[in-house]
Amino acid sequence: MKQGEELLAPAEAFALPFYAQPHRAYHNADHVRAVLHALDARGLLTPALALAAWGHDLVYDPRASDNEERSAKVFGEWLREQDLSPELGEEVRRLILATRHDAPPTTRDEALLVDADLSILGADSRMFAAYDSAIRQEYAFVPEEAYRAGRARVLQSFLDRERIFTTPEFAGLEAQARVNLASALERLQ
Incomplete structure (x- = not known):
């Protein structure tokens, strides 16, 4: 093995x-x-x-x-x-x-992978904007109004969490992630 x-x-x-x-x-x-x-x-x-x-x-x-x-x-x-x-x-x-x-992740390794997967949310505003634009490209088949509504629901679901990042190693990204998500949500409205 x-x-x-x-x-x-x-x-x-x-x-x-x-x-x-x-x-x-x-x-x-x-x-x-x-x-x-x-x-x-x-x-x-x-x-x-x-x-x-x-x-x-x-x-x-x-x-x-x-x-x-x-x-x-x-x-x-x-x-x-x-x-x-x-x-x-x-x-x-x-x-x-x-x-x-x-x-929610049930093990420490799950939490680490989930936090690493979401770490783009806590990136600097320039990197987050590139990510946000790339997501729109992946959903280019969705009409603009429907995309805005669906994307707003997704972003709001992260903001509604008590904590986006559940491990201490990624907790430092929390504040920037909330700023990025709130700004992106504002742009969608």
Whole structure:
């Protein structure tokens, strides 16, 4: 059985063609690398988190609501083919599913991955604006009025949380994230 560390380079090679799909303006390899950097810069990157980062947006269709489930399935099948230990494969699956952002994380590693995935929300205003613009590109098929309403609901859902970032390592991004989200919400109205 292989452990996670020896699969990091092959996982990146497997994932890169998915992340290079032309409809991805934000959910691409740069996003994955930013998630990895956010974890690594804080001394938190483990093989399981790295594998989950590469797998979490593997399947990305802005019209679908089951991208994380499909990503976990496709990436999980690839990991099994690589003879990854079943326990680590299950951990990676749980981590990927945590990035649905539909329920609070239940483990520290889930919380770390979710916070790293959301770290763009707490970026400086220029980087956040680029992210916001890239999301609009990914949803170019949605008429403007419908996009504004839907995007406003998403942004407001983050603002309505008691805390956006649940780990101490990412808590420093909270204030800037709230400023960014409030400004983006204002622009949508």
